[in-house]
Amino acid sequence: MSFAANLILASVRMAVPLLFIALAELYSERAGMVNIGLEGLAAIGSLVGFLVCFITGSAWLGILAGAVAALAVNMIYAFATVTLCANQIVYGMAINIFAPALASFIYRVYFGSGSELSQITLMSGIGIPGLKDIPFLGDLLFNQTPMVYLAYLLVIVTVIYFGKTRSGLNFKSVGEHPKAAATLGIPVIRVKYIACMLCGALAGIGGAYLTTCYANTYTEGNVAGRGFIALAAVIFGRWTGGGILLACLFFGFCDALQIRLQVANFGLPYQFFQMIPYIATVVVLSLIGSKKAGPRAGGQPYRREER
Amino acid sequence: MTKFKRALTSFVVPLLSILLAFIIGAVIMAVLGKNPFKALQYLGVGAFGSAANFGTTLTKATPLIFTALCACFAYRCGVFNLGGEGQFIMGSIVACLIALKSGLTGFPAILVCLLAGAAAGGIWGLIPGILKVTRGQNEMIISIMLNYVATLFMGVIYTSWLRDANVPQTPSIPDAAKLPRVFHSMRFTYALVIAVAVGLILYYYLFWTSNGFKLRAVGYNMTASRFNGFPVKRYILASFIVSGAVAGLGGSAELLGTQFRLINGFAAGYGFDGVAMALIGQLHPIASMVVAVFFAALRTGSTTMQAATGVPTSVSDIIQALVIVFTVAGMALVKLPEFEAFRLKLSGGKKKEAKKA
Numbered sequence: 081m082s083f084a085a086n087l088i089l090a091s092v093r094m095a096v097p098l099l100f101i102a103l104a105e106l107y108s109e110r111a112g113m114v115n116i117g118l119e120g121l122a123a124i125g126s127l128v129g130f131l132v133c134f135i136t137g138s139a140w141l142g143i144l145a146g147a148v149a150a151l152a153v154n155m156i157y158a159f160a161t162v163t164l165c166a167n168q169i170v171y172g173m174a175i176n177i178f179a180p181a182l183a184s185f186i187y188r189v190y191f192g193s194g195s196e197l198s199q200i201t202l203m204s205g206i207g208i209p210g211l212k213d214i215p216f217l218g219d220l221l222f223n224q225t226p227m228v229y230l231a232y233l234l235v236i237v238t239v240i241y242f243g244k245t246r247s248g249l250n251f252k253s254v255g256e257h258p259k260a261a262a263t264l265g266i267p268v269i270r271v272k273y274i275a276c277m278l279c280g281a282l283a284g285i286g287g288a289y290l291t292t293c294y295a296n297t298y299t300e301g302n303v304a305g306r307g308f309i310a311l312a313a314v315i316f317g318r319w320t321g322g323g324i325l326l327a328c329l330f331f332g333f334c335d336a337l338q339i340r341l342q343v344a345n346f347g348l349p350y351q352f353f354q355m356i357p358y359i360a361t362v363v364v365l366s367l368i369g370s371k372k373a374g375p376r377a378g379g380q381p382y383r384r385e386e387r
Numbered sequence: 388m389t390k391f392k393r394a395l396t397s398f399v400v401p402l403l404s405i406l407l408a409f410i411i412g413a414v415i416m417a418v419l420g421k422n423p424f425k426a427l428q429y430l431g432v433g434a435f436g437s438a439a440n441f442g443t444t445l446t447k448a449t450p451l452i453f454t455a456l457c458a459c460f461a462y463r464c465g466v467f468n469l470g471g472e473g474q475f476i477m478g479s480i481v482a483c484l485i486a487l488k489s490g491l492t493g494f495p496a497i498l499v500c501l502l503a504g505a506a507a508g509g510i511w512g513l514i515p516g517i518l519k520v521t522r523g524q525n526e527m528i529i530s531i532m533l534n535y536v537a538t539l540f541m542g543v544i545y546t547s548w549l550r551d552a553n554v555p556q557t558p559s560i561p562d563a564a565k566l567p568r569v570f571h572s573m574r575f576t577y578a579l580v581i582a583v584a585v586g587l588i589l590y591y592y593l594f595w596t597s598n599g600f601k602l603r604a605v606g607y608n609m610t611a612s613r614f615n616g617f618p619v620k621r622y623i624l625a626s627f628i629v630s631g632a633v634a635g636l637g638g639s640a641e642l643l644g645t646q647f648r649l650i651n652g653f654a655a656g657y658g659f660d661g662v663a664m665a666l667i668g669q670l671h672p673i674a675s676m677v678v679a680v681f682f683a684a685l686r687t688g689s690t691t692m693q694a695a696t697g698v699p700t701s702v703s704d705i706i707q708a709l710v711i712v713f714t715v716a717g718m719a720l721v722k723l724p725e726f727e728a729f730r731l732k733l734s735g736g737k738k739k740e741a742k743k744a
Contacts, residue, residue, distance in 0.1 A: 116527060156712065166719030169467060169527070170666060174715050177663050178708035185701040189419065308531045315525065349547040351539040358532040358539075362514075365524050383724075 085216055087333070087340055092220060092228065095332025097122075097294070099231045100286030101310035102317070102324045103238060104279040109314065110242065111275030112255040112377040114168045117157055117175030119307025121280055122287030125150040127183035129288025130200060130298040131190060139203035139292040143227070143285055146292075150284025151277055153179050158276035162269060165381035176307075184300050203227065203293045225293050227285075232325075234282075239321035251275070255375030258382045268382055283307070305358065312361045318373045334360040396721050397669045401678075404667075404713035412706040416698050426698045433691025434684035440691075442573030446645055448683035449575065450475070450654070452582040453637020454661025455668065455675040457630045460589055461512075462670055464626035465606035470515060470530025471634045472658025473537035477511040478504035478635025479642040480541055483557055483649050486642070487549065492563035500564065501581070501639050508635015509628045511537065516627030520620040526627075534658055545649045556650040566644035578644035583676065585633055590672040602626060634661075663711040669718075682707055 101118050108115045115121075125146035133142030157175050160166040191198060203225045211222040241248040253261040254271045262268045286306070291298050309331050316330075317323030338356040413423035434444050454471040461468035482500040485491070491499055515529040549557040566576040593599040605612045605622045613619050638654065646653060664682060668675030689703035720726055 156716075160712075160716040160719060164716055164719040165723060166715055170715050173469070173659070173662055173666070174708075174711045177659055178712050181701070181704040181708040185699070185705050188699050188701050305531065305535050308528050311525070312528050312532075315528075349543040351542040351546070355536050355539050358535040361532045362518075362529050365529060366518050366522050 083340065087336055089220060090336035090339065091329060091333040092224070093294070093332070094335040095328040096228050096231045097286045097289045098306055098310050098313060098328040098331055099235070099325065100289060101283050101307060102313040102328055103234055103321070104282035104286065105310055105314045106238065106319060106321070106324060107275050107282065108279035109319065109375055109378050110252050110255045111272045112258060112375055112380065112382065113158075113161065113272055113275055113279070114172070114379040115154070115157060115175075115276070115279055116169055116172035116308075116311060117154070117179065118172075118279075118283050118310055119303055119305065120176040120179030121150040121154055121283035122290070122303045122307050123180040123183045124153050125284030125287030126291050126302055127187055127287075127298055129284070130291035131186065133200045133292050134198055137201070139201070142200075142292045143203075143288045146288025147281040147284040150179075150287065151280035153182070154276050154280025154283070157280075158273050161381070162272045162276070165383060168379050168381075180300075187298060187300075197297045197299075199297050200292065202296050227289055227293050235321045235325045242321065252375070255377055258377055262384065269384075272382070286310075309357060309361050312365055315374070316364055316368060319375065330364075331357060331360065397671075397718070400717040400721060401667050401669070401710070401714050404710050404717055405681075407713050408706045408709035411709055412702055415702060415705065419698065421696050421698045426692050426696045426702075429692040429695040430685070430688035430703070432688070434688035436691075438572055439574070440687065442570075442575050444680065444684045444687040445573070445575040445579055446683075447686055448680040449579045449582050449644065450637050450641045450657055451660055451664060451679040451682055452579075452586060452676050453640070454634055454657045455664035455679045456582075456586055456589055456661075456672055457634035457637070458658075458662040459665035459668065459670050459672055459675045460593075460633065461626050461630035462665060463593055463606050464602050464622055465609055466516075466519060466623055466626060467527045468512060468515070468530055468627060468630045469527050469658065469662060470512060470533050470631070471661045472654055472656070473530070473534035474508035474511045474631040474634035475638035475641070475654050475657055476534075476537040476541050478508040478638030479649065479653065480537075480544055480638075481507040481635075482639030482642045483544070483549070483560065486560035486564040487558065492561065496564040497566060497643060500643055501636060504639025504642075505632040505636040508638060509632035511635065512627045512631015513624070516624045516631075519627070520623055538655075541649055541653065542651075545651070549649075551648070557648045559647045560643065564643060565647065566640065576644035578640035581640055582637065585636065586672045586676045589633070593672065634658075660707075663707070667711055667714045 101122055104121070105115060105118055128149035129142040129146030131142075132145035133139050136142070153175065156178075157171055160171045161168045205223055205225050207218075208222040212218040214222070242252055250261065250266045251271055253264070253266060254268050254275075258268045287303060290302055290306075295302060310328075313324055313327035313331055316327040317325070334357040338353040341353040341356075342350045409427070413427065416423040416426050433440060435441050454475055457471040457474065458468060482504040485500050485503055486496060489496065489499070511533060512530075514533060515526040518524045518529050519526040545557045546555045551558045566578050568574065568576050569580060593603060601612070601617050602622050602625075604615075605617060605619050609619055641654070642649070660682065664678040665675045668678040685703040685707055686700075689700040692698050692703075693700045
């Protein structure tokens, strides 16, 4: 297959973990909860996903366990920020420090400090009969792991949920103006907790994807900033499902491009290519500027009694 | 709350958090089938047991003090500089290049390396600062992205450009450019003295000068400061430069004083650790330095603990992470109106005891 076709295929694959993590942030921010702890949530999801897959041999169970673990960790964030009204940014940082420490601790306790890498079998792809035989497009859209289909399905569900359903509009109102939402009888605190649960689970799936569908082994720091790039993807995608999909495809493309360029070997040190996704994030953020499009009450604590 | 009470709370909450984190750490050790009391004893001995051990603790504390001060200073101005690690690394890269290539020796070499390191860190910190004030962009994401760029750039240096023959690391800097030890019997060097001096200067600036007051005012309420005519953007830029320079200085001091060469894992995690220490230290430069020594003690001691009892060193990382999780939640808890009401109800009958607590 040609260089370009390979590149596009790889872009789609690299976009998937970002997409899960960015959608996690979207649900969180739509309820006014800015969570910069995604990197940590993905790290714990990645480790637990790997571990469970290693023990049970099932990538699906791994993904599920990764989601549950990250959800559990994010409940600490939810309790501290929603109930105790701690600063969301500060607490997100606390999660970014706590969750990776927990992940590497579990890994070292379970596998010891030996140097050999344990490996798992990756989730296999499922081709959709008939459609997968279309040249190129078949491979791109209909011959992937189920997680890829799930990610795209999730984008569609998200767009419909926030755009077309009453419940989705209620959800959004919590992020825009929680007090007005409360006067309309929307259970603000409950919505915020649900948002945090969704955020934890999705970020955990994004992390678990990295070990169970992509790398087949766990290494410390394997999330490699995707949690923060996902934050940028949410801003770039203007807090909409479709926008986030495009942003993640773009960042996935940068990631795929750097791998391809490394392989192509232009005689430059490989680290220069590895910088591409990070520099692209900085450039994109600088270009789109500060046009405020996010939920208006994002990052603010909500106290029922306060006037 | 009176000023005194607030100061008291900001001591009590971190201390309780540390206690709680140690209790959980002990439970984890017990679950692993080790004797937690023995392990904690070795932890203490390893960190403070002898002059040499304490020297190692102070050596490990030095880079952490720099990154903690870096995070602390920027946050006092209301901006989150999460790029301490990148700024630290850029400082160490520049110091390494100068030490290896300039041919300078002795005191001039050290001085030039330190100043150039600080400048490199300041410039690296200026990038998110400029994007923040001109484009209104999220400084956290940008500064973190630049951490990865700096780490990868350091990789270029030690794997390609200045590689030491077959080993992926740079050659060691010449002895003449190394920072000397303060006491012969203890490992720490003048890097620690510089770190403490920087901490004291930042403390003096923030709390005893009118510019420092204005900088904190900007951090406390940007809008009000703007209406007061404070040059908010200039303060933000300055805080990024200074905080980056502090980290960059730390990077060069670490290279000249402790590690002598760039290698994989140089400075890994120092940036976020710095943020954690600044937050536990309630964004107070001196308190942050004390927390840095505490974190360093945990790390030094945990090596002894692992050798003696088999408890993995990563337990200390968990304890450290729990301290931050508890401190931040605890500080939020004591600020809740419900907590204040609860406290008043408790102290209603017996005021004297409440004051003691």
